[in-house]
Amino acid sequence: MFDLLPDRLPWFVGGPILGLLIVGLFVLANQPLGASGAYLQTSSLLRRREGVVMWRVWYFVGMFAGGFVVTQILRQGAEVRSGYDALREVFPLGVVIPMVFLGATLLGYGAAVAGGCTSGHGMCGTAQRSPASMTVTVTFMITAIATTFLLHVVTGGQL
Numbered sequence: 001m002f003d004l005l006p007d008r009l010p011w012f013v014g015g016p017i018l019g020l021l022i023v024g025l026f027v028l029a030n031q032p033l034g035a036s037g038a039y040l041q042t043s044s045l046l047r048r049r050e051g052v053v054m055w056r057v058w059y060f061v062g063m064f065a066g067g068f069v070v071t072q073i074l075r076q077g078a079e080v081r082s083g084y085d086a087l088r089e090v091f092p093l094g095v096v097i098p099m100v101f102l103g104a105t106l107l108g109y110g111a112a113v114a115g116g117c118t119s120g121h122g123m124c125g126t127a128q129r130s131p132a133s134m135t136v137t138v139t140f141m142i143t144a145i146a147t148t149f150l151l152h153v154v155t156g157g158q159l
Contacts, residue, residue: 018123019123021033022123022124022127023127026127026128029055031053032116032120032124032125032128033059033119033120033123033124034116034117034119034120034121034124035060035063035117035119035120036111036116036117036120037056037116037120038056038057038059038060038063039060041053041054041056041057041060042056042057042060042061045057084096084100086159087099087100087159089158090155090158090159110140114136115132116133116136118137118140120133121133121136121137121140122137122140125137
């Protein structure tokens with residue numbers, strides 16, 4: 001039904017759109033755009049804490065609602081994928097599940113320790129010229145490259 005939506009948005013389209021969104025948000029609200037910040041605000045709302053920034057809650061809800069609308073309504077019958085097909089081709093499910101769980105746990109812990117997620121530090125923090133964000137961004141990029149290299153070696157080039 002909807003051939004207008006590609007499987008992946010090209011970087012040269014998505015990058016400038018994100019850049020304009022980040023700069024626009026700083027101009028209008030003097031606040032960064034980050035997924036973990038939106039998660040924390042949504043969590044605070046559910047716990048009935050004060051000082052919740054509602055646009056961040058709507059941003060968090062919109063990430064899920066937008067994904068649902070695109071995959072289930074606009075692309076009727078879109079296939080459901082785990083996103084870990086390459087791992088599943090190399091490792092059995094009993095190995096992939098703990099591997100993904102451990103990775104997600106480390107990612108959440110890292111976001112809590114670093115005071116934000118990779119998107120928040122990488123796009124917004126570096127745009128603000130924050131030394132802490134630049135250090136965190138370099139650290140997670142080096143870790144990602146090393147992990148990819150390690151997986152490539154361990155799997156004999158299958159990943």
